[in-house]
Amino acid sequence: MIKENLDQVRETINAACIRAGRRPEEVTLIAVSKTKPVPMLEEAYAAGTRDFGENKVQEILAKKPELPQDIRWHMIGHLQRNKVSQVIGNAVMIHSVDSLRLARQIEAEAAKKEVDVDILLEVNVAREESKYGFMLEEVEDAVMAIKDFPHVHIKGLMTIAPFVDNPEENRGIFKKLFEFAVDIGRKNIDNVTMGVLSMGMTGDYEVAVEEGATMVRVGTGIFGIR
Secondary structure: OHHHHHHHHHHHHHHHHHHHOOOHHHOEEEEEOOOOOHHHHHHHHHOOOOEEEEOOHHHHHHHHHHOOOOOEEEEOOOOOHHHHHHHOOOOOEEEEEOOHHHHHHHHHHHHHHOOOEEEEEEEOOOOOOOOOOEOHHHHHHHHHHHOOOOOEEEEEEEOOOOOOOOHHHHHHHHHHHHHHHHHHHHOOOOOEEEEEEEOOOOOOHHHHHHOOOOEEEEOHHHHOOO
16 A cells, blocks of 8 residues: 555656656655554555655664665654754754754764764744744844854755645745745855755645655655554
């Protein structure tokens, strides 16, 4: 079933890319495997998936040794500062950097381990009180502070759009984040690129791709309902 679901999601992404005049290879599908057992991840791997997203550091640490080493793990959930040292070196990217304090902690731990860490800044575009992230008007100040961190590299932005029945309701949010990323990118800030836009989940990834997402995070659409 997982293979069929993956094929369907990939087809949907391809169609959205064609509608938007984009190349399908511009979009990375991240299979959100939080709470899913290893055999389900093995099925997705067998069907060609190499990018997996987890919400908790401990799930990455538990699953990683049991699965092929060429998997790229993405930390997509809220990251507590006391878990930073564990995620560094175990995830290819931290999508959910939602405060300067967290960015400073990542820099400190990365310096200790003498490694570089790629991050995305999480932006609360919809200004939802229940969500983490920078407000849009705070992002540029954060970028200017983090750009001088020697071990932390901003690769783009991430957002979690509101849960809606009609994905069209989120189109404006994705469009706003894309335009904002373009604006920041034009400033040519050292150590900052805006090539990655992580936006869109099972309910709205098609619209997100049409509006410029380069990474979509799909869980239920691949693995079924938890």
